[in-house]
Amino acid sequence: MNYIGEHLLPGQIGHFLVVLSFVAALVATIAYARSVHATSLPDAASWKRLGRIAFVIDAVALFSVFGVIFYIVANHYFEYHYAWNHSDRSLESKYLLSSIWEGQEGSFLLWALWHAVLGVIVIKTSRKWEAPVMSVMSLAQVCVTTMFLGVYIFGLKIGNSPFLLTREVFPDNPVFSNANYLQLPAMQDGIGLNQLLQNYWMTIHPPITFLGYASTLVPFAFAIGGLWTKDFGGWTKPALPWALFSIAIFGLGIMMGAKWAYESLSFGGYWAWDPVENASLVPWLIMVAGLHTQLVYNSTGHSLRATYFFYLMGFVLVLYSTYLTRSGDLQDTSVHAFVSSGLNWQLRAFVLAFFIPAMVLFFKRYRKIPHIASEENTYSREFWMFIGSLVLFLAAIAIIIPTSYPLINKIIGTNFVIGDDVEFAYNRIQVFVAVVLGILTAVTQYFRYKDTPRALFGKRVLLPTVIAVLISVAIGIWGNVNYDKYGIGFLAAIHLALFAGIYAIVANAGYIWTGLNGKLKAAGGSVAHVGFGMMLVGILLSSAKKEILSINLNNPLNFGPESEIKGYENLTLYQGIRTDMGKYWVTYVSDSVVKGGKMTYFRIDMEEKQSGRQFTLYPDIIKATKGQEGYSNNPDAKHYWNKDIFIYVNAASSISEQKDTSGYKKYPVKIGDTLFYSAGYITFDSVTANPRNEKYQFKPTDTAIQANLTVTAKGVKTFQAKPVFYVANNQTRQVPDTVHSEGLELSLLRVVDNQRLEIGVKESTRLTPYIALKVLQFPFIYLVWIGTVIMIVGLIMSMVRRARLGKS
Amino acid sequence: MILLSFMGDLSTYETFATARQKPGKSVTVIAKLDKSSPIEYNPAVNPNLTTFHAVDSLGNRTQVVYYFEKPFDMEKSDRIVLKGKMKGDVFEITDKQGILIKCPSKYKDDPKAAHNYLSEN
Secondary structure: OOOOOOOOHHHHHHHHHHHHHHHHHHHHHHHHHHHHHOOOHHHHHHHHHHHHHHHHHHHHHHHHHHHHHHHHHHOOOOOEHHHHHHOOOOOOOHHHHHHHHHOHHHHHHHHHHHHHHHHHHHHHHOHHHHHHHHHHHHHHHHHHHHOOOOEEEOOEEEOOOOOOEHHHHOOOOHHHHOOOHHHOHHHHOOOOOOHHHOOHHHHHHHHHHHHHHHHOHHHHHHHHHHHHHOOOOOOHHHHHHHHHHHHHHHHHHHHHHHHHHHHHOOOOOOOOOOHHHHHHHHHHHHHHHHHHHHHHHHHHOOOHHHHHHHHHHHHHHHHHHHHHHHOOOOOOOOOOOOOOOOOHHHHHHHHHHHHHHHHHHHHHHHHHOOOOOOOOOOOOHHHHHHHHHHHHHHHHHHHHHHHOHHHHHHHHOOOEEEOOOHHHHHHHHHHHHHHHHHHHHHHHHHOOOOOOOHHHHHHHHHHHHHHHHHHHHHHHHHOOOOOOOOHHHHHHHHHHHHHHHHHHHHHHHHHHHHOOOOOHHHOHHHHHHHHHHHHHHHHHHHHHOOEEOOOOOOOHHHOOHHHHOOOOOOEEEEEOOOEEEOOEEEEEEEEEEEOOOOEEEEEEEEEEOOOOOEEEEOOEEEEOOOOOOOEEEEOEEEEOOOEEEEEEEEEEHHHOOOOOOOOOEEEEEOOOOEEEEOOEEEEEEEEEEOOOOOOOOOOOOOEEEEEEEEEEEOOOEEEEEOOEEEEEOOEEEEEOEEEHHHOEEEEEEEEOOOOOEEEEEEEOHHHOOEEEEEEEEEEOHHHHHHHHHHHHHHHHHHHHHHHHHHHO | OHHHHHHOOEEEEEOHHHHHHOOOOOEEEEEEEOOOOOOEOOOOOOOOOEEEEEEEOOOOEEEEEEOOOOOOOHHHOOEEEEEEEEEOOEEEEOOHHHEEEEOOOHHHOOHHHHHHHHHHO
């Protein structure tokens, strides 16, 4: 069949470019590998040149693929499934990019693009390490590219092409028996981008996270290069800026996801120990462990084997987390894991293709990797750094094993699942990790490598210790941190962890002056540690002191011993009625519908009882995109220097599906007539033809009349109501008006004759709109975000310094 | 030590029938929403009570009580994972995250929903 109006050329070009990039990456892998094994220098150089050319072709091809997809999406070529499934015409242009990485194919492409960028930088900077490192990176590039290759080999599908046509995805759909199917309404617009992803964080969080994923490949490739060329220790210095970069960007990506979850989801926090979150945290922890053992090796010659292990596992765990989140195996435990895309075998093969060779090579060479047999001195910096890395490693294991339960169950036929309090299951272990890491972070810099004079260490560490203890005790006494939901033991652990976090801040800030004499250039590590300490303190305070402000005291069930478990978090608010909410008065003032009916804003007025301070918040509820009815809610927040007040609407009568079906009482009336309802009377004052005001805008072709009514309630209060009757496109319609406080809905139903109009009066108790509101307070949440920024600044400072040192 | 501590939080996948044998024990049940009876959530009466019926993989039907707001999109779910305790004939969920809803459209990688959308329009 010859279909009408399809644009097939971009897809053909795009598919060709994908195949080209795949072949180029394959050539680069082989050429660089030949260069490593070449016996003569000119040979090695010419293979290397070929590898470079191939890799650059790969990079250019991938960017062009991205350009083609963007072209298709931006031009709304809905004959392409990718555009149809992930975008629509109403999408703001800043979200066109988000719609590219909403799909699995686009997100793999993004990953490959970052590999390409990083690869080009490695080519420019890594000199003698270029060939082995680039060979490994090109191989990874081959694997990532297969995920969106979209070719069949012996009937086996390899990857999902982003250039499939909609009719190729649904070959047996009757819609496509029509040659002119593009003119059908279903094809005139796309399904659109998931509402939750239409958020500015979604334009920036995925690229940063994928850069973080991609960057873990570089230290991995250096480590493999070391094992491969048997130059076991030579790579650790040139790889150091890369490790710092990776940890900074990967950490930033994870925390941006946390910020997104905090701002736009209604999980009630920034971290829920969801498997998708865990899966990216674990490789980050391993990379941090690797960074510290690498620093130990560079200074003392210890811990090289551990460094290898951590960097090899870092990238493998990134692959593993990709598998976990995309294979559909986590469906029953995660809120936002992908459902399976039918490429599980390929994802598994990808993990194993890197895990098995890396481990085989590591253990084969294990004995040859230089190590120092002597025990480390307990008064040395390297000893405590190694302990810290070990703790990070154990913490990572404690997270990845429960996260992997669904997979473990699948493999060995068990039936494990975390109990109903998932967060506490993790928190009760990680709080002790926080204690140990905080204290290690605080004191370790005060040790010197190899050995530290006892007296010097004691003298230097004394002051920060005293300050940290004093602050912690002060918080203990006046800080009101009394989170006793899980008993006194856990509360004590929280206080201990708070001390550890404060200790890390004070000791590292102090070290910049006492240890480094204020030389900020060299202080990247200390700065990063201060940031880490602030994050710890912020996490602990904001979680332990998180408060539900909307505690429902009206519900009679909320008394007695069971009140803790019977729900109490939502408060019902009736429109216009100022309601008591603990320390606040809260009023649901109004709602307004915007974006063509897609979004409803609720105006909520808050007043702090004590200070009388008032503020207004606008949480909203949005309708999901096409093909998936339903709603989701977006919170709004008031930010103070020391806390955030967070508010969201969990239900609203104005958008509930139940329609009030009680009918109208009909009255034919003339101007000046009065009619009665249960609590008062209504007078028909006048008629306005074709009204024009903020509520009504009619086209010149429409005919409209508005009845102006005055409602007098109980003989005292009066209200105005202006229902409208109009004719548009030869159809008659009514716009009723409501007087909420009276439970009245008034409608102008029809024109009876040239004297009389028919007014409909509906009385109902359910007319007063209500919402279920939840209000949370997170104190000191800003410490989490500022701490993150400081930590990343510190890491970047170190990276710049190490990169400079490496050059000279 | 760490692993042992985690074992303390371990629970297992059960059906409503086996959960009934272990009253008061926290279990996880993979179930389907019983769409023949309505999800009851009336914020005007109690904004913190959602009740509905669920059918587990063996076809047993049980009333479920959830002490929180009704999750958005619950009606459209095809599978729900419930974490809670059996109390008499009622499955009680006291943790906000004790309910996990799987919508066919989540992340839109489900071609069935898109296929239906195509042919309906």
